[in-house]
Amino acid sequence: MFDNFDLKLLNAMQEDADRTAEQLAEIIALSPSAIARRLRRLREEGHIAQTIALLPTAMADRRLRALVNIQLHDHAPAGGLAELKERMRALDQVQLCLEVSGTTDMLLLVASRDMAEFNAFADAELGSNPVVQRYETSFVKKEIKNRPMIRLDERDAQA
Structure with a gap:
């Protein structure tokens, strides 16, 4: 089960996984240490499968x-x-x-x-x-959009 903070954190990480816990704390109402603990748990539970770099x-x-x-x-x-x-x-x-x-x-x-x-x-x-x-x-003639993101909301908290 996810709570609202987990959903916000997963969305933020999909947008930019390079953000530090301090930067994430500015957009999610949690302390940097709480963010770091949640990220560790989400990775351990397999909710963050991998972190990759997308080329321009x-x-x-x-x-x-x-x-x-x-x-x-x-x-x-x-x-x-x-x-x-x-x-x-x-x-x-x-x-x-x-x-x-x-x-x-x-x-x-x-x-x-x-x-x-x-x-x-x-x-x-x-x-x-x-x-x-x-x-x-x-x-492919030209790339218009390449954003492999799934926007999560409260309906995903039950998953």
Whole structure:
């Protein structure tokens, strides 16, 4: 269970995880030591999965990024699908991998240095994979927003 302070703290950390306990205390009505204790507890309980640095758009735009829609074979063996998912988790090029509903079964966000690197990825990981029936790629022209944040409110306190 979360209380209102936990929710505010989780929202603030999603906005900027570099803030110190003193800076967080300025926006959340708790002492810096209380903030530090709560952050430690939230991390220990797994409510803060990891803290990462997001690169600026200018750096991300130097990469060729692609959204890849994957359609799997209808009767793909469970083991093959598990291997594909594990492989996608392991590859640094795959920034996001989602299992989705509809005509597409999986959606990837892939970052490559250039088209040659993307083609090598697609051939090795998708084109030759017996679980993959087909895939379709759209290339990112420009990043408009990249903010992986989930705004929490009192409804999330019950979770």
